[in-house]
Amino acid sequence: MHEFKIISEYLSKLSKKFRGALNLNDDVFFDKTNNLVVSIDTYNEGNHFLNFKNPGLVIKKIIRSSISDLICKGVKPKYYFLSSSGNKKVFTKNNLTKISKSLMEEQKKYKIILGGGDTVYSNRLSFTVTSIGFSNKIIYRNKSKVNDDIYVTGNLGDSFIGLMVLKNKIKINKKLSTYFINQYYKPEIKYNLTDHLNKFATASIDLSDGLITDLEKMTNKQKNSYILFLDKIPVSKNLNSVINLKNLLKKNLISKGDDYQILFTSNIKNRNFIHRISYIKKIKITRIGKILNSTCKSSIIDKNGHKIKISSKGYIHTFD
Numbered sequence: 001m002h003e004f005k006i007i008s009e010y011l012s013k014l015s016k017k018f019r020g021a022l023n024l025n026d027d028v029f030f031d032k033t034n035n036l037v038v039s040i041d042t043y044n045e046g047n048h049f050l051n052f053k054n055p056g057l058v059i060k061k062i063i064r065s066s067i068s069d070l071i072c073k074g075v076k077p078k079y080y081f082l083s084s085s086g087n088k089k090v091f092t093k094n095n096l097t098k099i100s101k102s103l104m105e106e107q108k109k110y111k112i113i114l115g116g117g118d119t120v121y122s123n124r125l126s127f128t129v130t131s132i133g134f135s136n137k138i139i140y141r142n143k144s145k146v147n148d149d150i151y152v153t154g155n156l157g158d159s160f161i162g163l164m165v166l167k168n169k170i171k172i173n174k175k176l177s178t179y180f181i182n183q184y185y186k187p188e189i190k191y192n193l194t195d196h197l198n199k200f201a202t203a204s205i206d207l208s209d210g211l212i213t214d215l216e217k218m219t220n221k222q223k224n225s226y227i228l229f230l231d232k233i234p235v236s237k238n239l240n241s242v243i244n245l246k247n248l249l250k251k252n253l254i255s256k257g258d259d260y261q262i263l264f265t266s267n268i269k270n271r272n273f274i275h276r277i278s279y280i281k282k283i284k285i286t287r288i289g290k291i292l293n294s295t296c297k298s299s300i301i302d303k304n305g306h307k308i309k310i311s312s313k314g315y316i317h318t319f320d
Helices: 003-014 019-024 055-071 093-110 158-166 174-185 191-197 211-219 237-246 268-281
Strands: 029-031 036-044 077-086 113-121 126-134 149-153 201-206 225-229 262-266 285-292 299-301
Touching (some): 036 055, 158 237, 191 268, 211 225, 268 285
Parallel strands (some): 225 299
Antiparallel strands (some): 149 262, 201 262, 225 285
């Protein structure tokens, strides 16, 4: 069963009387009266991270992907709560030391504080992070308008290649391998853009499940469509080199998930302002498409103006 069906049929009725739940169709809880913004995410070994051979890096990935839910809403995270399940083989003194060190580094980097949590014995390793921020406004997921531009920060696809390297499914030199593995474990979330997003974004989401999957989430309640231009979708120089070296197709790499960049929409009048913020903050922001009305069919266009299909829209949460 698809996660959206579970939410709509079994859970949405439990929160429909409270506006802050946002109909369970956004990445955060938002209590405007109390300026409270909350997100929660769970990560299971073998699903959300490959294994626990590098506990310090796994924790960095978990923390960054968690607080990115708030950051893409234009909210700076302040506190986080960390719960975990595991056993003595996982939570050794050595691993706990590495986890603690990484958490301290992430706290300093993103100005966050551990507020509490829980630990439970289990043979299945899992982490749950609750992130909390304070704001009287957020950027909602489903507020884009027809003719809005579609933007994305950073580059896409690097994290997926990092995962393929870790799985030994792609062979590249050590320098490139190190780069992509770092992109997988330490996504470059755009904390410094938080203060400016509210000035121009009409809708936003962080790219966790993949470009197409997350874009369709961003338009699912409006029944809008979109057009994307493949040649405009940004990839790193390192990914371009791998594409050429391994004879890969860009279209098969840009919607694999775990990028944790910000996907947002904005009115056309904001183009110059967004360009200026990108320059001042030294954050790569690329215009990759446009929101269309529901009479148009969503499409991805190549450099020759032809509609194309991609092999994967991204990760779909199902319970079949």
